[in-house]
Amino acid sequence: MRAVRFHEFGDRSVLRCESMAEPDPGPHGVLVRVRACALNHLDIDVRQGLSRLPIPLPHILGREIAGEIAALGAEVDGYRVGDRVLVSSRQNCRQCLYCRTGRDHMCTQTKRPGLEIPGGYAEYIAAPATELIRIPSNVGFAEAAATQIAFGTAWHMLINRGELRPGETVLINAVGSGIGSAAVQVARMAGANIIACAGSDAKLERARAYGVTALVNYRTEDLAARVLELTEGRGVDLVFEHVGGEIFENSVKCLTPNGRMLVCGGHAREVVALDIIPFFRSEVKIVGSKAYTQQEILNVLDLVAKGRLEPIIHQVLPLEEAVLAHQILEESRHFGKVILEPN
Numbered sequence: 001m002r003a004v005r006f007h008e009f010g011d012r013s014v015l016r017c018e019s020m021a022e023p024d025p026g027p028h029g030v031l032v033r034v035r036a037c038a039l040n041h042l043d044i045d046v047r048q049g050l051s052r053l054p055i056p057l058p059h060i061l062g063r064e065i066a067g068e069i070a071a072l073g074a075e076v077d078g079y080r081v082g083d084r085v086l087v088s089s090r091q092n093c094r095q096c097l098y099c100r101t102g103r104d105h106m107c108t109q110t111k112r113p114g115l116e117i118p119g120g121y122a123e124y125i126a127a128p129a130t131e132l133i134r135i136p137s138n139v140g141f142a143e144a145a146a147t148q149i150a151f152g153t154a155w156h157m158l159i160n161r162g163e164l165r166p167g168e169t170v171l172i173n174a175v176g177s178g179i180g181s182a183a184v185q186v187a188r189m190a191g192a193n194i195i196a197c198a199g200s201d202a203k204l205e206r207a208r209a210y211g212v213t214a215l216v217n218y219r220t221e222d223l224a225a226r227v228l229e230l231t232e233g234r235g236v237d238l239v240f241e242h243v244g245g246e247i248f249e250n251s252v253k254c255l256t257p258n259g260r261m262l263v264c265g266g267h268a269r270e271v272v273a274l275d276i277i278p279f280f281r282s283e284v285k286i287v288g289s290k291a292y293t294q295q296e297i298l299n300v301l302d303l304v305a306k307g308r309l310e311p312i313i314h315q316v317l318p319l320e321e322a323v324l325a326h327q328i329l330e331e332s333r334h335f336g337k338v339i340l341e342p343n
Helices: 041-048 141-145 148-161 178-189 201-208 223-230 245-252 277-281 294-305 319-330
Strands: 002-006 016-019 029-038 064-072 084-087 124-128 132-134 169-172 193-198 214-217 236-241 255-263 285-288 313-318 337-341
Touching (some): 002 319, 016 319, 029 084, 029 141, 029 148, 064 141, 084 141, 141 294, 141 313, 148 178, 148 236, 148 255, 148 294, 178 193, 178 236, 193 201, 193 223, 201 214, 214 223, 245 255, 319 337
Parallel strands (some): 169 193, 236 255, 313 337
Antiparallel strands (some): 002 016, 029 124, 029 337, 064 084, 084 132
């Protein structure tokens, strides 16, 4: 099969499209023919060696994988060759306390495609049969791949961790990203007022069509000052934050008393300066958010199938164009998800 691998950490030129043997799924696994794999900014961090995760080399990136079953292990029941499936971005043990109590996103023994194990920048991937999610018949492969992390993360952050309520005001940072564009739709469904933040006027105008109340360009405007102006000095109830660096630092200043900031990443800079005064004077909160549960994926995939959520795809590229796909992400040229199609 063909796969895009890197043998050393570095810039996007280390990505190579190579031939290699198909993976063996074993008796309890399946071989999935990859039809679409969505990119994430974490792919860039991993490729550059900045993820602080133990990445085996050579390595295949790709965490959001949609395809069809090409072969079944001898002990697999309930699936047939040709079934359309998502490969879970987290392959959990299903035995630890977290897995047994509905908090499988916190599994202590999880293995993640594109991180600890080979991912979806390939024509085929092997996966345990227990870690497959059926794709509804009216959802395409690219749309399914664009759903899992973007909408799963947005739902877990805003609804589960953030407890977003109707009438509240939320600031969504980097609205042009996959999870940012998904968060707009989830926040709108929750009945929130939405302020979108991005470094591009074009991206902000795209976001307007999805129910955004107000727009802030952090490159040309003072983020905190503009948000306070838009909210008549009150601030926002919730910040959807995944950028880090100065955006994180300025977002704290946007919170109303008792407001909360949800954080799931920090690709711009993970180590930030933090003024602790707002925490004891205004009782603001910073709430960490890690991934999503299997049930949340089923929920958002059902909403996509019903047309209530719309995966936003910026561009679909062939597997051989993985370098270009990384360039698009690194230069922040996208609104929504970038997809690789190996076949």
